[in-house]
Amino acid sequence: MAYFLQQFINGLTLGSIYGLIAIGYTMVYGIIGMINFAHGEIYMIGAFISIIAFLVLGSVGITYVPLALAIVLLVTMFFTSVYGWAVERVAYRPLRGSFRLAPLISAIGMSIFLQNYVQIFQGARVKPMEPLVQGGFTVFESGGFAVRLSYLQLLIILLTLVLMIGFTSLIAATPIGRAQRACEQDMRMAALLGVDVDRVISMTFVMGAALAAVAGLMVTLYYGVVDFFIGFLAGVKAFTAAVLGGIGSLPGAMLGGILIGLIEAFWSGYFSVEYKDVSVFVVLILVLVFRPTGLLGQPDVEKV
Amino acid sequence: MTAASGLAVDKLARPPVVWAPLLKDAALAALVAVLLALPLVGLQTYDIGGGALGIRTHFDWVAIAAAAVFVGRLALRLHPQLYGGRAAGGPTPISRLAIWANRQMLPITLAGIAFAVVLPFLPFSSRYLIDLGTTVLIYVMLGWGLNVVVGLAGLLDLGYVAFYAVGAYTFALLARDLGLSFWEALPFSGLVAASFGIVLGFPVLRLRGDYLAIVTLGFGEIIRIVLLNWAPVTGGPNGISDIPRPSFFGLPFARSAPEGVTTFHQFFGLEFSPDHRVTFIYFVILILALITNLFTLRIRKLPLGRAWEALREDEVACRALGINPTNVKLSAFAIGAMFGGLAGCFFATRQGFISPESFTFIESATILAIVVLGGMGSQMGVVLAAILLVTLPEFGRAFAEFRMLIFGAAMVAVMVWRPRGLISHREPTLRLGPQPTQGAGR
Numbered sequence: 001m002a003y004f005l006q007q008f009i010n011g012l013t014l015g016s017i018y019g020l021i022a023i024g025y026t027m028v029y030g031i032i033g034m035i036n037f038a039h040g041e042i043y044m045i046g047a048f049i050s051i052i053a054f055l056v057l058g059s060v061g062i063t064y065v066p067l068a069l070a071i072v073l074l075v076t077m078f079f080t081s082v083y084g085w086a087v088e089r090v091a092y093r094p095l096r097g098s099f100r101l102a103p104l105i106s107a108i109g110m111s112i113f114l115q116n117y118v119q120i121f122q123g124a125r126v127k128p129m130e131p132l133v134q135g136g137f138t139v140f141e142s143g144g145f146a147v148r149l150s151y152l153q154l155l156i157i158l159l160t161l162v163l164m165i166g167f168t169s170l171i172a173a174t175p176i177g178r179a180q181r182a183c184e185q186d187m188r189m190a191a192l193l194g195v196d197v198d199r200v201i202s203m204t205f206v207m208g209a210a211l212a213a214v215a216g217l218m219v220t221l222y223y224g225v226v227d228f229f230i231g232f233l234a235g236v237k238a239f240t241a242a243v244l245g246g247i248g249s250l251p252g253a254m255l256g257g258i259l260i261g262l263i264e265a266f267w268s269g270y271f272s273v274e275y276k277d278v279s280v281f282v283v284l285i286l287v288l289v290f291r292p293t294g295l296l297g298q299p300d301v302e303k304v
Numbered sequence: 305m306t307a308a309s310g311l312a313v314d315k316l317a318r319p320p321v322v323w324a325p326l327l328k329d330a331a332l333a334a335l336v337a338v339l340l341a342l343p344l345v346g347l348q349t350y351d352i353g354g355g356a357l358g359i360r361t362h363f364d365w366v367a368i369a370a371a372a373v374f375v376g377r378l379a380l381r382l383h384p385q386l387y388g389g390r391a392a393g394g395p396t397p398i399s400r401l402a403i404w405a406n407r408q409m410l411p412i413t414l415a416g417i418a419f420a421v422v423l424p425f426l427p428f429s430s431r432y433l434i435d436l437g438t439t440v441l442i443y444v445m446l447g448w449g450l451n452v453v454v455g456l457a458g459l460l461d462l463g464y465v466a467f468y469a470v471g472a473y474t475f476a477l478l479a480r481d482l483g484l485s486f487w488e489a490l491p492f493s494g495l496v497a498a499s500f501g502i503v504l505g506f507p508v509l510r511l512r513g514d515y516l517a518i519v520t521l522g523f524g525e526i527i528r529i530v531l532l533n534w535a536p537v538t539g540g541p542n543g544i545s546d547i548p549r550p551s552f553f554g555l556p557f558a559r560s561a562p563e564g565v566t567t568f569h570q571f572f573g574l575e576f577s578p579d580h581r582v583t584f585i586y587f588v589i590l591i592l593a594l595i596t597n598l599f600t601l602r603i604r605k606l607p608l609g610r611a612w613e614a615l616r617e618d619e620v621a622c623r624a625l626g627i628n629p630t631n632v633k634l635s636a637f638a639i640g641a642m643f644g645g646l647a648g649c650f651f652a653t654r655q656g657f658i659s660p661e662s663f664t665f666i667e668s669a670t671i672l673a674i675v676v677l678g679g680m681g682s683q684m685g686v687v688l689a690a691i692l693l694v695t696l697p698e699f700g701r702a703f704a705e706f707r708m709l710i711f712g713a714a715m716v717a718v719m720v721w722r723p724r725g726l727i728s729h730r731e732p733t734l735r736l737g738p739q740p741t742q743g744a745g746r
Contacts, residue, residue, distance in 0.1 A: 034514065035514045035517070035518065045344065048343075048344060049343045049344070051349065051357070052343055052344075052347050052349060052359065053343070055347075055349065055357060055358075055359045056347065056359060059359065079339065079342070079343045082336065082339045082340055083340060085336075086336060086340055090716070091716045091719075091720070094720045095719060095720065095723070098719070098723050099723060100513055101458070101460050101513055101514070101517075102719050102723050103719075104460060104513075104514050104517060105460070105672075105676050105715060105719055106715065106716050106719040106720070108462070108669060108672070108715065109673070109711070109712045109713070109714070109715025109716040109719065110712065110715075110716055111712070112666075112669055112673075112708055112709075112711055112712030112715070113709060113711075113712025113713050113715075113716065114712070115708075115712075116706075116708040116709040116712060117344070117709060118344060120705065120706070120709060121344055121345050121348065122344065122348060122349055123348075123349070123350065125351065127349055127357060128356070128357065129357070130356075232665065236518070236521065236522070236525075239518060243515075243518075274529070274532075274533040275529065275533065277525065277529055278525075278526050278529050278530070281522035281523075281525055281526050282526070284518070284519065284522050285507070285508065285519055285522055285523075288508065288511055288515055288518075288519055289507045289508060289510075289511075292511065292515070
């Protein structure tokens with residue numbers, strides 16, 4: 001029981017990170033119907049920018065942890081958003097109205113490009129980062145096994161919660177959120193009614209990138225290592241989360257993220273660590289084959 | 305909207321250039337470049353020892369990037385047809401070349417094959433060149449195999465390397481456990497890979513294009529992870545070594561053979577040379593690749609090939625005409641997988657050693673890049689792209705380092721400028737009525 005609870009906490013933390021990335025996939029898919037394959041790399045770039053921001057802050061002497069965290073959070077979100085914006089502008093916008101697979105191939109190219117860009121300029125070595133938020137507390141103890149919840153895990157889960165609430169209200173109650181929902185329903189009609197569709201799409205990429213940046217920062221803090229290759233696997237897992245929750249649905253993405261985090265944690269806790277990635281891929285395939293609309297998604301009818 | 309305004313400018317016979325908005329636009333682009341480059345190019349992390357990181361600045365590179373973007377953006381705005389080339393009228397030099405190449409397909413093909421055949425015997429030819437040619441031909445064969453799936457049937461397969469791996473491991477296991485030779489195992493490799501294609505493809509081929517892409521990627525990774533972890537059978541990360549080399553109709557390539565076996569050089573009364581085997585291997589892959597090509601060219605003219613192309617263009621219409629999309633897609637998937645498996649079998653015998661490291665996603669992406677850059681559906685384009693991508697790193701260390709960077713950028717650029725590849729041949733094989741005028745775009 002205690003072991004189960006511990007895995008649950010670990011899975012929830014991991015799932016929060018996946019959920020934040022998954023929102024970027026699901027929003028882009030909802031509006032322009034493409035899989036933004038480069039989104040995992042955006043998350044990786046977020047992780048790198050956060051580690052660089054920490055180093056710069058350290059060198060100018062800001063060492064008070066909450067302040068440093070807040071600054072790094074904002075800086076990372078800003079710079080990563082620029083990447084999200086630029087990727088859309090360069091690789092996807094010229095392709096609107098091209099043939100069906102063109103944006104996906106372009107996205108794969110972008111993903112390869114960004115991975116190697118970071119590898120060339122930052123080096124292929126794993127970047128270590130000393131733990132910044134330490135300590136934690138014991139939730140309860142049974143049979144000599146103490147269930148620990150570290151402050152960092154608490155921080156990740158709470159920050160995700162806050163971001164989710166803020167983000168949901170952003171979509172529900174602000175003009176840009178309204179415009180996004182309009183574009184999701186019918187882009188052409190929205191354009192006719194005066195919504196600047198290009199701007200809305202850009203904003204969608206910016207928001208997705210900002211959330212992925214937070215995920216990148218969290219993973220830097222949580223694992224303490226970053227390399228240029230983390231985006232690929234995290235991207236696939238977050239995409240699986242988005243599909244599992246129902247692609248196009250925001251609560252679905254979060255739910256899917258948490259489920260994927262839990263599946264991964266329990267799989268590596270009870271079965272085998274080697275095959276934990278396989279478990280996620282199997283979930284992806286099963287969901288796509290048996291319930292392609294996901295848990296909370298709308299059925300998608302292909303029109304002639 | 306750049307493209308639309310570019311068209312308008314062309315029609316109005318070029319009014320005088322208004323510089324202020326152009327400069328402002330370019331300055332904004334340069335600002336974005338600064339924001340992009342500042343954190344990742346301008347600030348570099350490096351190891352300072354003891355598991356800690358230091359940071360050093362490279363603001364000069366940021367300035368270079370900004371200047372390059374400023375100039376580039378200005379050039380694009382002054383010549384709008386450079387960007388979003390679809391709107392620009394008139395064929396560009398490269399599309400004229402592509403049209404010419406498509407018209408002169410037969411002579412070019414024959415010349416290419418003739419060159420490939422005589423390559424090992426040319427005076428400047430060396431062992432290194434033949435080895436390089438072999439590698440190019442492996443990618444050509446893989447590209448042609450994937451072209452069946454992506455180019456003809458329009459199914460984006462991101463896990464093609466899985467079938468390559470299956471073929472390679474099939475041969476390695478048959479050779480290790482049953483003692484089969486390359487020629488005996490070759491058909492099995494193809495068959496096993498094709499069966500994998502069917503087994504994996506059957507549940508997922510009902511999916512839409514981009515979902516299918518992600519699922520195939522998942523399959524590719526699953527196969528790799530299984531190969532990596534199923535150590536008792538696959539040898540895990542150490543792979544399988546001592547894979548037998550192919551023989552020439554039973555004549556091995558060796559300096560000395562065991563009692564009762566004649567070697568190749570003894571049989572033909574030649575001086576022993578290790579180059580014989582290298583050359584022979586080159587011809588094996590040349591023949592395999594040409595078979596793949598011939599097969600594809602012929603099957604395009606059969607009802608099955610026609611159905612692939614029809615399905616690529618319009619799935620709903622195909623259903624209405626009574627074509628079973630699942631079966632048709634499955635056949636494309638299986639045939640593509642079979643060629644992947646055959647190439648894998650060859651790869652195993654050429655290397656003599658295989659491990660899961662050779663079958664990563666980046667390999668799938670490389671093969672896909674070859675197909676995409678060449679122009680999906682174009683056999684000739686695949687050859688050109690394979691030559692380009694394989695030989696690029698040979699030109700020097702710098703290129704090798706930037707190889708994948710250039711790949712990625714080229715994939716994006718081709719999609720933006722020439723979405724149908726450098727040498728496009730996405731024309732349907734059959735067309736009802738007169739052909740519409742040949743434009744530069746789609």
